[in-house]
Amino acid sequence: MSAFLARLVAILSAACLLFTCQGLIIPERAAAADPGYLMVHFTGEGATNQQMYLSHSTDGLNWTDLNGGGMVLRSTVGTKGVRDPALVRAPGGDKYWIIATDLCISCGQTWSQSINDGSRNLVVWESTDLVTWSQPWLLNVAGAIPDGRNAWAPEAIWDPASNDYVLYWATNKPLDGATKHRIYYAHTSDFRSITTPQIYIERPGSQEIIDTQIIEVPSGVGDYRYVRASGDGQITLEGSNSILGTWTNLGNLSGIGLTGSQVEGPMWMKFNGRNQWGLYLDQYATGGGYMPVTTTDPSNPAAYQKQASGSYNMGGTKKRHGWILNLTAAEESRVLARWPNTAINRLQSYNFQDRYVRHTGFDVRIDQNITGPDAQFRLRPGLAGSDTVSFESVNYPGYFLRHSGFDFQLVYNDGTTAFANDATFRQVAGLADSTWSSFQSYNYPDRYIRHYAYELKLDWITTTTGRGDATFKVTS
Structure with missing residues (x-):
């Protein structure tokens, strides 16, 4: 009986040693990659x-x-x-x-x-x-x-x-x-x-x-x-x-x-x-x-x-x-x-298709055949809400299209909630052509971006002319 017990103890000891050794050689879980x-x-x-x-x-x-x-x-x-x-x-x-x-x-x-x-x-x-x-x-x-x-x-x-x-x-x-x-x-x-x-x-x-x-x-x-x-x-x-x-x-x-x-x-x-x-x-x-x-x-x-x-x-x-x-x-x-690699775009007018949204002297309007950086924007995720967009200038980074008094200017983002709300829009099907786009104000949802006398405004849209003025193509 004592010999049997001795053999049993030896077997159990060996098993414990084996499992202990296996535990020691199991590698630790790799740490998460360091930030860059x-x-x-x-x-x-x-x-x-x-x-x-x-x-x-x-x-x-x-x-x-x-x-x-x-x-x-x-x-x-x-x-x-x-x-x-x-x-x-x-x-x-x-x-x-x-x-x-x-x-x-x-x-x-x-x-x-x-x-x-x-x-x-x-x-x-x-x-x-x-x-x-x-x-x-x-x-x-x-x-x-x-x-x-x-x-x-x-x-x-x-x-x-x-x-x-x-x-x-x-x-x-x-x-x-x-x-x-x-x-x-x-x-x-x-x-x-x-x-x-x-x-x-x-x-x-x-x-x-x-x-x-x-x-x-x-x-x-x-x-x-x-x-x-x-x-x-x-x-x-x-x-x-x-x-x-x-x-x-x-x-x-x-x-x-x-x-x-x-x-x-x-x-x-x-x-x-x-x-x-x-x-x-x-x-x-x-x-x-x-x-x-x-x-x-x-x-x-x-x-x-x-x-x-x-x-x-x-x-x-x-x-x-x-x-x-x-x-x-x-x-x-x-x-x-x-700062993701967001595409650079222009906004082409629907009813004046040789004109594009551009800033000049930090005012915003549509002008003819503008291809330079004044007419280039990155459509960023909206500053104020999900499923929205904000328009950041390419040659004045940190500056966004913002309405104030329902007029548009290119303005530096001051990080406030008021700025984010004024500079955020919902991109919807074009009011004049559903294959184009219109941009509905985030904080004035009954108003849209439109041009009027070539100046960009935020306005109610109630007429055929208004629907054309408020329709744009996001293009390269």
Whole structure:
């Protein structure tokens, strides 16, 4: 009997061990994919390309243009062009700012003018959700610098030592016998006012420095809490343990064949889920746009590696000097919903078929044979309700067709319920021809969009003429 029990105990023990081992080797359920990355950038010269564009990536190396590759914000202040944006998230994640150079090359300014007598302002937008942005404002940062001649390539980083942001940028000015760009800095808490600017980075002799960007590095990686990459004839790397402390020169990227005569606009990113960083560099000398180099230690020049040309894809638009933000899941959801690849359309009049809806001076009318961007709109999901549409301008993104006093204007979305209601419509069968469309007001459902004396109105429709005036074709 005891032998039998011994054998039984052995069998049961073996079985328990087997099931225990099997439990240990069953892999854990794979974690949900990390949210991706958002890049804000400009795309080139001219009034259209020197605006704000967004791109999205799931892996940090392959990018998709948002909004069909169209601009997402347009500057209506200063030079009415913007370059070199930085996207700043507040530590609590409850506020965001885009800060950018107020500069429009080949649309009113030459390079010589912008260097020697350019805008002393930065352009700033503010948001609480990353998708609805304020109107832009100008922040004068170089006006307090004696003989400061411009303000370029702004960046900002939260400084826990001062409990505010260190805002830094390049200004050209004569000093100590050299007229050149130096990096200045000031403190700000709201990007509406700043402290007195101070020199932050200056290179010896006549050597300029224009582009620089700082990244915070976690404990255990390298010897420094902060690393900055700068365009100063090389792509120079420096390290420090405080933003306004002493910085140590760590070397440059000439060892992998990249110098300041080839690339500029260093733009950092941290890959999600692993200790690896990307440093994107703008191949301005060849016009090639951004390329990434990667590293496991931002402070070690020898750790950087070029990426093979087929290992990354920058998308359809050229990416120029910008900023990359690691998104949260909620941010990513909002951003992708706000800027899908929605088709660009025109609205053709039914009874004047050579005329199309267009904006001019922010008034809205129908004009003959209009094919340009003033007559181009994206039919977005309605701002106020489901199964509705809102008309967003292509060349003034964020501006929508809105009725006020039953007249139509192109107006910037202020995020209010009243705006959403006035800018939302139900697309129904055309009142004059069911194969066309009419647009019924969301908050005045007894009224429709129509033209009257070629001006767009919101009106009751009671006659045959009115039905023709209120019928449109959504066309390319």
